[in-house]
Amino acid sequence: MNGLALWLRYARASLAGQVRYRGAFLMQMAGHLATTLLGFAAIWVLFHRFGTVRGWTVGQVALFYGLVNIEFALTETIGYGFERFGDDFLRAGAFDRLLLRPRWTVLQLLGHQFRLRPLARLAQGAAVLALGLGMTPVRPLLFTAPMMLWTVAGGIAFFLGVLVGQAALSFRTIESLEVVNVLTYGGVEAGQYPFDLDARWFRRLMTCVIPLGAVTYEPMLAILGRSPHPMAATLAPTAGFAFLAIMLLYWQAAVRRHASTGS
Amino acid sequence: MMQAATPYLAAFRARWRTTLRYRAAALAGFVTQCWWGAINIMIYAAFYRMAHGGDGAAAPFALHQTITYVWIMQATLALMPWGCDPDIADAVRGGAVAHDLLRPVDLWWWWFCRATARILGRLVPRALLMLAFAGLLLPRAGLGAWALHPPPSIADAALFAVSILLGLALSACIVVLLNIVTVRTLSPAGGNAVITPLALILSGNMLPLALFPGAFQTVLILQPFAGLGDLPCRFWLGTLHGGRAILALGQQAAWLAAVAVAGRAALRRTLHRLEIQGG
Numbered sequence: 001m002n003g004l005a006l007w008l009r010y011a012r013a014s015l016a017g018q019v020r021y022r023g024a025f026l027m028q029m030a031g032h033l034a035t036t037l038l039g040f041a042a043i044w045v046l047f048h049r050f051g052t053v054r055g056w057t058v059g060q061v062a063l064f065y066g067l068v069n070i071e072f073a074l075t076e077t078i079g080y081g082f083e084r085f086g087d088d089f090l091r092a093g094a095f096d097r098l099l100l101r102p103r104w105t106v107l108q109l110l111g112h113q114f115r116l117r118p119l120a121r122l123a124q125g126a127a128v129l130a131l132g133l134g135m136t137p138v139r140p141l142l143f144t145a146p147m148m149l150w151t152v153a154g155g156i157a158f159f160l161g162v163l164v165g166q167a168a169l170s171f172r173t174i175e176s177l178e179v180v181n182v183l184t185y186g187g188v189e190a191g192q193y194p195f196d197l198d199a200r201w202f203r204r205l206m207t208c209v210i211p212l213g214a215v216t217y218e219p220m221l222a223i224l225g226r227s228p229h230p231m232a233a234t235l236a237p238t239a240g241f242a243f244l245a246i247m248l249l250y251w252q253a254a255v256r257r258h259a260s261t262g263s
Numbered sequence: 264m265m266q267a268a269t270p271y272l273a274a275f276r277a278r279w280r281t282t283l284r285y286r287a288a289a290l291a292g293f294v295t296q297c298w299w300g301a302i303n304i305m306i307y308a309a310f311y312r313m314a315h316g317g318d319g320a321a322a323p324f325a326l327h328q329t330i331t332y333v334w335i336m337q338a339t340l341a342l343m344p345w346g347c348d349p350d351i352a353d354a355v356r357g358g359a360v361a362h363d364l365l366r367p368v369d370l371w372w373w374w375f376c377r378a379t380a381r382i383l384g385r386l387v388p389r390a391l392l393m394l395a396f397a398g399l400l401l402p403r404a405g406l407g408a409w410a411l412h413p414p415p416s417i418a419d420a421a422l423f424a425v426s427i428l429l430g431l432a433l434s435a436c437i438v439v440l441l442n443i444v445t446v447r448t449l450s451p452a453g454g455n456a457v458i459t460p461l462a463l464i465l466s467g468n469m470l471p472l473a474l475f476p477g478a479f480q481t482v483l484i485l486q487p488f489a490g491l492g493d494l495p496c497r498f499w500l501g502t503l504h505g506g507r508a509i510l511a512l513g514q515q516a517a518w519l520a521a522v523a524v525a526g527r528a529a530l531r532r533t534l535h536r537l538e539i540q541g542g
Contacts, residue, residue: 042464048476197309
């Protein structure tokens with residue numbers, strides 16, 4: 001069985017388990033949908049009170065908001081094994097079992113749980129994005145649609161890279177490092193607004209050190225036709241893949257050094 | 264009298280000590296909240312500076328007041344009723360909740376003390392770190408424009424203290440209510456998924472309530488969740504005085520009493536016909 005087929009089988013098994021608890025699942029979906037929708041309501045209220053900010057309209061901010069939420073929601077559905085790695089795998093010694101199987105550890109962790117819960121975030125991200133597209137003139141569809149897909153792919157790579165890095169770090173701490181939430185949930189929070197609203201040090205950090213801007217802000221500028229360097233902005237999501245590659249190398253190095261907790 | 268309070272104090276002390284043990288979690292929470300606060304402040308600053316010619320005339324608060332509001336909200340994030348007591352959720356799932364029923368204590372007070380202690384144990388370390396960071400460190404680091412400002416007078420500080428204590432009690436009452444919902448539905452997921460978003464938005468944690476459109480202001484001030492964050496913050500900022508201060512504290516006390524009475528009634532009905540799961 002090749003890697004993809006195995007992953008699909010993992011995903012099917014995980015989905016079958018989750019839909020068993022139908023009532024709890026529907027209630028949680030409703031709750032999460034409400035939470036995330038309220039997040040956009042807050043932005044709406046700010047614009048309602050202040051009008052526009054630095055030439056940005058609420059429709060344009062909706063595009064940023066929708067994009068980063070879609071990226072993170074898709075990452076959350078597949079990346080849960082890495083998010084919970086320290087607590088669920090390392091501390092309990094369950095990681096040793098993965099090492100015994102003749103498959104790549106990353107593939108097994110990606111298949112650990114295919115979560116449905118983030119679908120709420122995905123749904124509202126898509127709704128807000130559609131709203132934004134309806135309110136804002138963007139480049140022609142022939143450019144916008146592929147560019148959007150390409151950006152989302154880069155964004156998934158970036159956030160997955162953060163989760164892989166978090167898991168690799170937990171080889172040192174033997175627990176999931178919550179501080180990484182600053183980059184995941186905090187990254188989503190930061191990516192919801194155009195970066196030129198932020199302080200300069202923050203913008204630098206988010207573009208040069210952590211390529212969050214490369215998978216949210218820069219490509220969206222290209223889609224809006226506002227980018228000063230359209231060519232570079234079109235290529236920017238590549239940085240998300242590069243980030244993931246670096247984190248995977250770090251992961252491999254950490255796995256090689258791994259000594260089990262033995263429990 | 265003292266004798267009667269002993270078991271409740273013991274429950275409080277045990278829970279408080281257990282919660283304080285999670286130092287790494289407190290530190291991680293603190294770092295996350297600093298980050299969150301910084302992002303929020305940058306966004307508000309951009310809106311205030313850019314809109315309406317730079318003086319933020321459209322806003323009810325000045326920018327430095329909004330910044331103080333953000334830091335207090337981040338410092339007191341643990342005050343929110345984040346959900347049913349996880350120990351009790353486990354006990355309900357496994358059937359061990361029967362042990363709680365066998366204790367010769369008033370179950371509502373027992374759970375209330377546990378909830379208060381857990382909230383306080385999570386709140387105190389995070390809040391102290393945050394006050395030290397935003398109130399002392401930032402001004403010394405030359406970032407005074409981003410700093411938390413102290414209350415304008417001692418009276419305001421005292422009113423804030425009373426208000427936040429009422430908020431703490433209300434939050435604990437809501438947690439007990441969520442415990443009861445868990446006993447009834449056998450799962451904490453439903454109740455938690457409903458309460459958390461409500462509390463976050465209606466307490467002003469996501470966005471100061473005063474920034475919402477004017478038509479909603481009266482309703483927003485009168486609803487119970489305002490007492491978990493917005494009203495204490497207004498006291499800290501010194502914007503509530505005289506009759507309005509009394510009204511705000513009265514609002515908090517009234518909701519506290521209402522939620523407590525409702526919780527006690529719900530608990531009585533729930534225990535009247537209780538089925539325990541597991542074995």
